[in-house]
Amino acid sequence: MLPQFAEKSSLRFNAENMAVGLTIFFIGLFKKVVLADGVAVYASPVFDAALNGFTLTFFEAWGGALAYTFQLYFDFSGYSDMAIGLGRMFGIRLPLNFHSPYKAVNIIDFWRRWHITLSRFLRDYLYIPLGGNRKGPLRRGINLMITMLLGGLWHGAGWTFVIWGGLHGVYMLINHAWQGFRRLLGQDIKKSSFVGRLASMTLTFTAVVVAWVFFRAESFDSALSILQSMIGLNGFALPETYLGYLNRLFSLGTRLAELGWQFERIEFFKGIREIASLGFLLLLVWFAPNTQQLMARYRPAFDTYKGKSESSCWQWMQWQPRRRWAIVCSVVTLLAILGLTRVSEFLYFQF
């Protein structure tokens, strides 16, 4: 990457670099201010409530955990896109940092896609110097755990970060063991069906969400309380109006009420609005092309893993300096600018 700075063509105005850079930058800003900030309203109150000792119900806890999962990704990958875009405006290609991590089919795959620059740093300067996988499976496991625990601590000086790192370390060990087991059975671990991949993606994503609860929670107790709610130990509740709606479906509401579900005013789950937002973002992170793929024709980022930014999306979705893309990108830019400031609202209705 560094030789680029010595090149004469760098830092000179170039219309193509400017167009590509601006597009990437504003996709990043859009991710940050529209998607991440937009979904944060469902995350923060849930974690704050758990910290203050409030016991959450199933949907409240899942809503908060999923919202944070998306908030963090769009925040961080948005910032990364902005940096890559800014560099590109001046002719500098920066390394890829995110490559649709929630599309990962296992944890090893996740860490090849999430915060790639940090993963590479930890691999090259911690895991490999510790011996990597060269000293047998036991040492590899220990090296992996040390790397992940220190990786956790790198994010913040708190036990919740260490637990988050440790959890990912355990996930990795299980992942390696599972792959070893499949190899023993003579299976080709690179081959998989669509359903198999979808199931692996769901399992990996769930494991990542669980770990994010520790990452976001400000105390071990509040993380545990949220996780207890997520497995249904603190009951199920839906807004009271949903009883009527669900009863239209074969009296489902009454049946659920008989099973102990509560239909009442619930503080931290915003019903269909929240489900729609989270569902939309889930579809986006699972199935939509990422920035690198959209911009594939222009090699947006410095490839650190061969083939990482190769396109897998349809040709028509790839950015080109044409009129329709100018219109789409100006709308994205305007939406990002409009999302930079907000007007606080306080709704107060008595009757």
Next chain:
Amino acid sequence: MRISFNFSYLRLYFGLIIIGLLFIPIFNFVVDSYNIYPSPKIQGFNAIKPEFAGHMRMAKAIDIDIDRFHPDGIALGSSRTSAGIDPEHSGWNKSISCCYNLGIHGANIYEIMRHFQHSHKLSPLEQVALGLDFYMFNHYKQNSEDFDESRLSVTSDGMPNSDYRIHDLLPTLISADACLASITTIKKQLNDGKSYLHLLNGQWEWSHNKVRIKKAGGHHKAFINNEKSYISNTWFPEPYNQYSFIDPETKSSTFEYYAILLKTAYRYHIDLRIFISPSHVRQWEALRAAGLWPLFEEWKQKLVEINEQEAARSGEPRYPLWDFSGYNSLTTEDVPPDGDSETQMKWYWESSHYKKELGDLVLDRIFDYHHLERIVPDDFGVLLTPKNIIAHLVQIRAKQREYQRLHPEDVAEIEELAKNWQKSLIFD
């Protein structure tokens, strides 16, 4: 070829953004959904401002800074003041050039003190009617999300805040929220009761309240909903579900803000009239059932005590402090039975919000104004002094017992609400 492609792309891209950035603020300025810009109000386009209610702190703080207002008389308080106190009542001092209802929904005493400072800084206040509510003095009642110090003309320590006018410019002109608010404003130009509106003088517009009450199932339902909301939230806000005058960490008291307000009023010789809101007796019964009665009595004593202290410090006669709460001939108005959505009450919308008609009687009393067609009952409003406060509290307790004896069904219903709330806390 590619270079010219890229240049025309950039030209079109920047051109569209520049057009957008010019059009959007002009559009939001013209629609003026928060009623904070001097845009013309065009019937059927933007004359009705349904977004005002949800952004009241910003809208009212800026509203009183508009040249045509700069009020020297204000009605200050919560939504009870906003709903019931008429800034055009004939009892206000004749010398007042402009009077505004600065009642703010759900405001705590700190927010009220800060809006008082803001208003006084913009134009020296001559007369203020201050409506007080018990919930305002709870330390756990945090400042509202839409309260922002930066838009007030004076800082909390009394220093001028020179940047206050630019604070809301960007968000109200160039933001997605402002665009959505403008679209909503244009779409909701029928005053069909679906939006809560406000008059130009800041008072809550009430013309559709009767229909709303009817749709909500009648006054009785509205009373119960209000009492539930007070017990489970207003007096015991989430997440702490507690009431205390004192911050357990700093040991500071919410009465300090009340004292600052009084101190300023005494220093600048503002004609301040203080009153405790005349909510319905069911509200006081809910307060008792929630276990807050001893604190409620302590609150009244502290209001009297601090008023006395500040008066003594300033060498001025103490401000009149009227108590309209309790069990008097108006606050005990019968509530229509459950299921009756037709009967309209004379004085109340629900337990806490009183109608303008009752607000007029409050103003008649505190301004000592005599209206030919209105008679204020003798037991409506007691002037509190250090000498009579204890006897007054004892008298209220006696009237409370009498009310409970005569209205056992109302009392049982409210106690049931409080019990259910306590149970829900245990299960939490």
